[in-house]
Amino acid sequence: MSYLVLARKWRPQRFEDVIGQNHVTKTLQNAIKNDRLAHALLFSGPRGVGKTSVARIVAKALNCKKGPTPVPCNRCEICKRITAGNEIDVLEIDGASNRGIDEIRQLREEIKFRPVNCRYRVNIIDEVHMLTKEAFNALLKTLEEPPPHVYFIFATTEPQRIPATIHSRCQHYEFKRLNIIELKAHLKKISDAENLGLNEEGLHIIARQAKGSVRDSLSLLDQVAAFGATTAEEVCQALGIVETISIQQLATFILKRDVAKSLEIIDELYRFGVDLQSIIEQLIRYFRHLLIIKTVKDPKILGTLIDLVSEEIELAKELTKSYSYSDILQLLNKMLDDFDVIKKSTNPRIRVELLLISLCHMEEVVCLEDIISKLDNLSNTPLREGDKEKNSSYEENLYKTSNNSYNINDKLSYDDKIANQPKPCDSISLDSFVTYLKNTAPVIASVLEECKSIKIDSNNKLIIFCEHEWAVSFLKEEEHKKEIEKRFRELFHKELEVEIRLFKSDDIDQTNNKDSKKELMEHPLVQKAIDVFDARILRVDMNDFSLK
Numbered sequence: 001m002s003y004l005v006l007a008r009k010w011r012p013q014r015f016e017d018v019i020g021q022n023h024v025t026k027t028l029q030n031a032i033k034n035d036r037l038a039h040a041l042l043f044s045g046p047r048g049v050g051k052t053s054v055a056r057i058v059a060k061a062l063n064c065k066k067g068p069t070p071v072p073c074n075r076c077e078i079c080k081r082i083t084a085g086n087e088i089d090v091l092e093i094d095g096a097s098n099r100g101i102d103e104i105r106q107l108r109e110e111i112k113f114r115p116v117n118c119r120y121r122v123n124i125i126d127e128v129h130m131l132t133k134e135a136f137n138a139l140l141k142t143l144e145e146p147p148p149h150v151y152f153i154f155a156t157t158e159p160q161r162i163p164a165t166i167h168s169r170c171q172h173y174e175f176k177r178l179n180i181i182e183l184k185a186h187l188k189k190i191s192d193a194e195n196l197g198l199n200e201e202g203l204h205i206i207a208r209q210a211k212g213s214v215r216d217s218l219s220l221l222d223q224v225a226a227f228g229a230t231t232a233e234e235v236c237q238a239l240g241i242v243e244t245i246s247i248q249q250l251a252t253f254i255l256k257r258d259v260a261k262s263l264e265i266i267d268e269l270y271r272f273g274v275d276l277q278s279i280i281e282q283l284i285r286y287f288r289h290l291l292i293i294k295t296v297k298d299p300k301i302l303g304t305l306i307d308l309v310s311e312e313i314e315l316a317k318e319l320t321k322s323y324s325y326s327d328i329l330q331l332l333n334k335m336l337d338d339f340d341v342i343k344k345s346t347n348p349r350i351r352v353e354l355l356l357i358s359l360c361h362m363e364e365v366v367c368l369e370d371i372i373s374k375l376d377n378l379s380n381t382p383l384r385e386g387d388k389e390k391n392s393s394y395e396e397n398l399y400k401t402s403n404n405s406y407n408i409n410d411k412l413s414y415d416d417k418i419a420n421q422p423k424p425c426d427s428i429s430l431d432s433f434v435t436y437l438k439n440t441a442p443v444i445a446s447v448l449e450e451c452k453s454i455k456i457d458s459n460n461k462l463i464i465f466c467e468h469e470w471a472v473s474f475l476k477e478e479e480h481k482k483e484i485e486k487r488f489r490e491l492f493h494k495e496l497e498v499e500i501r502l503f504k505s506d507d508i509d510q511t512n513n514k515d516s517k518k519e520l521m522e523h524p525l526v527q528k529a530i531d532v533f534d535a536r537i538l539r540v541d542m543n544d545f546s547l548k
């Protein structure tokens with residue numbers, strides 16, 4: 001006994017058996033029931049979603065001994081012959097191999113005669129867009145005045161290639177690509193009925209790999225069944241594809257710009273016998289998922305757009321957090337650009353490696369929004385060193401703001417929060433300190449006005465340089481020092497120790513210039529900025545804190 005492939009064995013024989021095309025089958029059934037079916041029908045849609053199967057069911061519905069009926073019996077001779085493809089009145093023509101004017105002329109001659117066994121002659125022309133211009137013209141004459149005993153059903157994957165004159169004379173039915181949930185349910189039904197013993201993950205992989213085509217999903221199921229695969233791992237082996245986990249690892253290393261690790265994964269997969277082209281195809285699909293996850297926040301819409309299982313979605317979400325939308329986009333674009341080259345290459349391995357290397361060398365794109373929010377955070381960061389708790393909350397804060405979609409309300413409430421926070425000392429001018437002192441400690445203010453300069457060093461010391469000995473001794477008095485510290489704390493909410501020094505001309509400008517530069521470079525704020533932006537210092541321009 002020969003093995004009947006699943007796609008043929010499970011070919012739908014009734015409108016109710018067609019999956020995922022309810023909008024089409026319901027309308028057709030109504031049209032048949034109410035005798036409103038047009039004599040020319042156009043079925044368009046991706047391959048393997050049931051166009052020719054439905055065309056055959058229509059032929060049966062029109063010709064069934066109990067019909068015309070929206071529910072053909074599938075038992076009468078005519079139904080059986082149509083199912084078997086042996087009914088001479090139901091003609092299936094492949095438009096790709098019968099595309100010339102002669103074939104269409106012959107068809108026109110034949111349909112002049114009344115059907116032999118059936119009520120109607122039904123002509124199903126598959127891949128109708130392949131017909132030549134002349135053939136279409138010949139067909140047009142028939143469609144303008146079709147004989148009452150003739151129906152035409154045209155099926156095509158490319159409806160845009162059908163001339164408008166033909167198109168306008170047809171009732172158009174659009175078949176859709178199936179989503180992964182529909183396909184998976186269908187595969188489960190068949191797997192159970194055929195005792196294939198596939199688990200959920202295995203079925204999920206097959207459904208995903210079929211890209212919306214029922215026929216493809218069943219061919220893959222045949223392949224998997226022949227292999228005897230039941231688990232996800234075995235299914236991947238049977239189909240020669242990579243498990244999502246490997247693709248996810250590869251994506252992570254590419255985002256991290258880790259060339260060595262990326263190449264290592266490719267090498268492992270290559271040695272495992274995986275087709276490199278399919279790896280890049282899966283990688284492209286995975287980056288598409290990342291991009292959608294990054295941009296679509298509604299979980300319901302997200303679920304219909306991507307075909308990952310929930311744990312995979314969580315992992316992908318986690319991964320996208322650290323990278324900008326623009327970065328994922330530029331990597332994806334590069335992969336798409338190179339994919340065609342890889343497909344045509346006689347040495348795909350080198351091409352794939354080149355692609356990975358160039359991906360890992362692409363500069364990471366950081367959104368301006370991210371930078372602004374990082375800067376916002378930076379200027380509001382508690383800077384005391386060793387303050388681990390505050391540092392970690394800062395990290396969290398940074399994390400949150402840099403990854404949220406920036407909604408105007410968020411921005412407002414964020415700004416409100418900042419307004420209510422004490423003003424950090426580093427973000428405002430020290431001039432304001434003297435102005436403040438004029439109201440609270442006028443004597444000290446007037447002495448400070450005579451001072452040369454003021455600065456905060458890396459040890460959080462407020463150093464005041466005085467030009468005159470008298471000012472030094474005045475400010476050095478414990479009472480005055482305490483007053484300055486207190487006022488400073490009041491205004492800037494920052495605890496500082498005050499040190500008074502006599503200013504010498506080479507104090508800051510020359511001898512200390514190096515030290516000051518070093519101090520500046522070691523300043524916690526600068527260190528933080530280096531951290532956040534993964535930056536390095538190229539140049540230091542001295543612009544010391546001056547009171548005047």
Ligand SMILES: [Zn+2]
Nearest residue numbers: 064073076079
């Ligand atoms: Zn019948």
